[in-house]
Amino acid sequence: MTEKEKIEPYDGPAGGWGSLNSVRRHALEANAVSAVPTLLKQNKPDGFACVSCAWAKPAHPRPAEFCENGAKATFWELTGDRATPTFFAQHTIQELRSWSDHALEKSGRLTHPMRYNSLTDHYEAVDWETAFAEIGSELALIRQNDPKRAIFYTSGRASLETSYMYALFARLYGNNNLPDSSNMCHESTSVGLLDSIGVPVGTVTLDHFEKADALFFFGQNVGSNSPRMLHQLKEASDRGAAIVTFNPLRERGLERFTDPQNPVQMLTGGETIISRAYYQLRPGGDIAAISGMCKWLLDQDRQGKPTLDQAFINEHCHGFEEFVRFLDDLAWTEIEQESGLSKTQIEEAAAIYANARRVIAIYGMGITQHKLGVQSVHMLVNFLLMRGNIGREGAGICPVRGHSNVQGQRTVGISEKPELVPLDKLADQFDFAPPREQGTTTIEACERIIDGEVDAFVGLGGNFLRAVPERELMEANWPRMRLSVQIATKLNRGHLFTGEVGYLLPCLGRIEIDRQASGPQVVTIEDSTSMIHVSKPMREPASEHLLSEPKIVAEIAKACLPPNQSVPWDDWIADYGRIRDAIAQTYPAIFHDFNQRMHQPGGFRKPIAADERKWNTQSGKANFLIPSALHASFDDGRDPNIFRLITLRSNDQFNTTVYGYRDRFRGIEGTRMVVFLNGEDMARLGIAEGELIGMESAADDGVERRMRGFRATRYNIPRGSCGAYYPEANALIPLWQHAERSQVPAAKSVPVRLLLRNGATA
Template sequence: MSSHVRIKRYEGPAGGWGSVQSLFKNALKNKVRLSTLDALLHQNKKSGFACVSCAWAKPAKPHPAEFCENGAKATIWELTSKKATPDFFAAHTVTELRSWDDYSLEAVGRLTHPMRYDHLLDIYEPVSWQLAFEEIGRELKAIRADDPKKVVFYASGRASLETSYMYQLLARLYGNNNLPDSSNMCHETTSVALPEVIGQPVGTVRLDDFEHADAIFFFGQNTGSNSPRMLHQLQEAAKRGCTIITFNPLKERGLERFTNPQSPTEMLTGSETRISHRYYQVKAGGDIAAITGICKSLFEREAASGGILDHAFIAEHCHGFDDFRAYCHEQSWGVLEAESGLKREEMEEAAAIYARANAVMGVFGMGLTQHKHGVTSVQTLINLLLLRGNIGKPGAGICPVRGHSNVQGQRTVGISEKPELVPLDKLKELYGFEPPREEGLNTVDACYGILSGDVRAFVGLGGNFLRAVPETGPMEEAWPRMRLTVQVATKLNRGHLFNGDVAYLLPCLGRIEVDRQETGLQVVTMEDSTACFHASKGRARPISEHLLSEPKIVAEIAKASLPVNPQVPWDDWVADYSEVRNAIEATYPEIFKDFNKRMWTPGGFEKPLSANKREWKTETGKANFRVPKALSASFDNGADKDVLRLITLRSNDQFNTTVYGYSDRFRGVEGTRMIVFLNPADMARLGLRDADIVTLETASSDNVARSRPGLRVVPYNIPEGCCGAYYPECNVLIPLAQHAEQSKVPAAKSVPVRVVKQDGQIQLQAAE
């Protein structure tokens, strides 16, 4: 945390000079290498590398600088000249490092040597790769002999398709489907919701659909901080007359107005583009009610004058229409207003805009998925699109905006705890083994297994699992009770400071670095949010000669821990990644036909999407309307007026758990992350003033202590009954049991909280 804290309203747009200044400061702090400048010119371009930050699409005709503020920060962060060497670890005990904040840990720099944790000295010590793999293999063999289901193989969303394919095979050859990943924490809700209603687990929108959309309905996604390159498509759409309607509790600057840093005219004149034509501040968890209100208005308009709904599409392609229409008819406007936080007139206005548009796109993020009824939220948005045939035509469709750069792709090639989603019979045929058929552990179940002691080993392929999951206190306490913990990483994070009896920290090449193997320079591939696959080639010199590539590390762990299988060519795959792509094609021939030839296709080559052809691979053979299970997506039932809904937020200087600095420019917060944003009316009602210091505590019946002290109150434009605070600092407040039904995604966007006064000290308590 900075010694200087400043809270001041930010009046500027997204992008503009604020973005340029932020990047310049970030580059100075990280002592960037000259190779960084070269890398940025090749970021998200053909023959270049895919951004290590978000998964937004890569255009066939890129901009001169095809990177955003956060994407550039991610590149600078990875290509820093600072190093976390053995000397650094010798000088700092792990206990001491636990007192450091997230930013300070990663800011140390890149990991340079494989390290083993010494419990007696409480430090990481360097170890040879050979000894590391030998001991990891010995430990995994011992656990496998007891019960292979006691090991978790976690993958973050950055691992390439090649690495991910090898990793899922490692887990299944080991004997389990325990393959939780970062999707379990964010968009697994999407992967559960969409197959039931349109027959595929991913969105239908391609990048060129933005050129044809008449209207875009935006729900719960802060593109200005989480996927800023998307602002190019939104700006172009807005300028040509596409109407953008946003539903989000907070006014996010990237969805309000934007100055394109790549436009000399806009930068010199300070001109801005208005992004959202209407901005409805729905309360946390109120999206189901808001969408239902829009649908109700559409039905009323249809009954009054006709010509609103696409009856031909509904008759030919849809199932469950009558039940959904009856449901909407039964809902009262008063209840819809109370649950959504919007006025009837606002929902009717949105319905009128929707009715006038021939092609409508539904865009959403974790503001829909991270709720108790997240699956219902997504499916209710699909209901809205189906009413006018907005699936399977140009400019229309559903567009989930994914986070990590290959989080969607790794699921495509088998990183899944659900065996029914993986071609196990094909793996059996190719590799001569009997794959496990039992469902594995997802993120929430893996946490329960670690807490109970059933999980004996955790292998982490990137990420910051322990920091990203709920129930921070109990999870950190339980983590060291495991026998083995292995973390593959590029930088130090808090998750590396809690270790099993045997613990290794293995440094890998970053995606932007040159990866040279036996057959020469290697290329990896990714899948973006629009289901297109792209090649990615590193350019920068590796920060250390002691780094290994992710495929190499996975292969060596596999060889050390598994019986010899001549049908699995681990060494050949490491020598030539094109051979891994041939294996992926053999496993998924319909998706990856001619993989090695097509991976350089400008704009990426497309995954086949059945819903785009109006082929519905559902139980009914049609697109399904779903009657909502509830109007509120939250665990809070609204009965207690003292209960607020806590929304966990990311700052402008952050991507997932990676904190690049202490500047949340768009929200006007500088020098701190210890903030709670409150509606002024709630502050007045609760007796709070600006800059009061408060404590967040979990008030639950399970006797688990959850607290987040030292938060500064900031009055903010947020709906009454809601408050906001930063992730991952406030993960400590989220009970593990509060997750989305069906998908088990942690419900981090509407954690029920109660405000109480105790001896003059204000405390926010998470209420179950």
């Protein structure tokens, strides 16, 4: 272990002085001290929407409506560091590939459009006109030959305005190849909820949290991934609501919280206990645990204790009889085996549920990123339906989205599924024939790139190559493409692999003033609770050479598409309000009077039929759906030498962006190359604390996926499980190990074998 590396337990709560000290440290490390006052406008009605997570933004915000990770994201975007043409002249691409993810983004904001020169292995500055002309020429030629050989990817940061234009651009180009970051995280939600209750999103708003009697958490690390939610959880706990957590690891944010905005707690060291009960189930064992609770509820109701809302079931539900037969056929021994929990623990949790009238089920990628991620979502809905907890005040389903507008971009057309987009309306509105063929998902895009079936990749933000599975094959095959275009604010590893023609186009960040012909512009986003908010930029741009995302999309579209007078690209760029008018014309039920309603404090909500107990399903009712298995993993859990790997985010990162090397809550500092193991497993295999070991995929498909150099770390994690950081451990995930139907990578239960120091395989 190096002098910079330190691994020791952290005893503090989430929030508190640890959070404040982290904010101070990162302001200095990001060279962004001048950005500190800007935080006071973060997530405010008269300010900007955080560029990090998508948690809800209240109409009446706290004095500081930002969290530790939100502050880091703002500092990271408003850094004083710059990646100028001089920087790229000093470093070849091959050299930069040896840099860490953190070091690459620490180089600072991109300042000029850059074109890759394969002869010198450098990015070189180019003017915008040349960039657009060449990109347009390349895309036009590909479109002429086969438009389906182009991919249009987007991360979840792009605004509603940009996303709408980008989706229209792809369809005018001739395909529905619009994979996005949702394909890698919550597509299981979009598929599963649509099956069950007829909407692809959650039914809960902040108001529901104020009235809930209990909150059940599944696979969501609030302390690192959406810390502002801790305020809602603290308030719920303070008024006596029961918070019950199911998660393989004990995460500090779901255990204890000190509110940094509470002077009494800060001065006295006071804490709020978050979870009344905490159950460490096996990775992928959620279906079994939920099934056990449902079985107990059914048994109690049969014994004359009214635990089911039979009136709701009779009026609003379909498939309950089949679900009852499924529960009756389950043996408790099987439930205990697959969940990793005892019958007593499951009954204890179910009793808490039975004693609460209004219950919210909250979940994250610990539910969605499994082989049976969609069915795991079905089971959560079944759980709520048994007691009528959908469409009731203070109750509902709450998937916690990641990136700040990942849900919203789907609302305005970013989807590979043509059936989810009003293509007929687009055809009339813009006088063209939209493509009707199914587009490619993120996984399918990767498969096509590996097979040499993609000629062009346009990336609107994100770090695609680092985020996806099968890293070695992806990086090796990426250069086979003719064209790659990356629209970004900062450098990341994905930019270091290009097509034969490669462009890196720098854009304004959301916090930076966007001046167009009609004056400074604002944009909009949708949060996790389906509220649409305005975001007003506050700071001067990092470089005079930056263009806005809408401007870049419009110029590329104009350069490669034939003229269409019905698509007023230039008018839209002159005034983003006209883009919003077009969105309202395409989606009138959601966005009518868009330019007026967007200024409402707290935003305006799009209609959610299920919240009104209207079920847009094939049966016309809310559906009880039966899982095909009790565990959601690709392994059967019977081989003690195959571990279920959970990929994790640290306290010092958001998605693929690594802000630093401190995972405060897990006691890790100075490294990310660790593997968390159960102490009994370490003893059984003779692995010493701190020993360097490796991991390899347990997939038997002829492809070697192996990584070494992980420091073994004893941790409170279920036996047969291990944890390692994302995105480093992505190389261990085969592309084909994804959720059925949704194709979300199964990153929360990856079957792996441990490689010991002597070369043996555990």
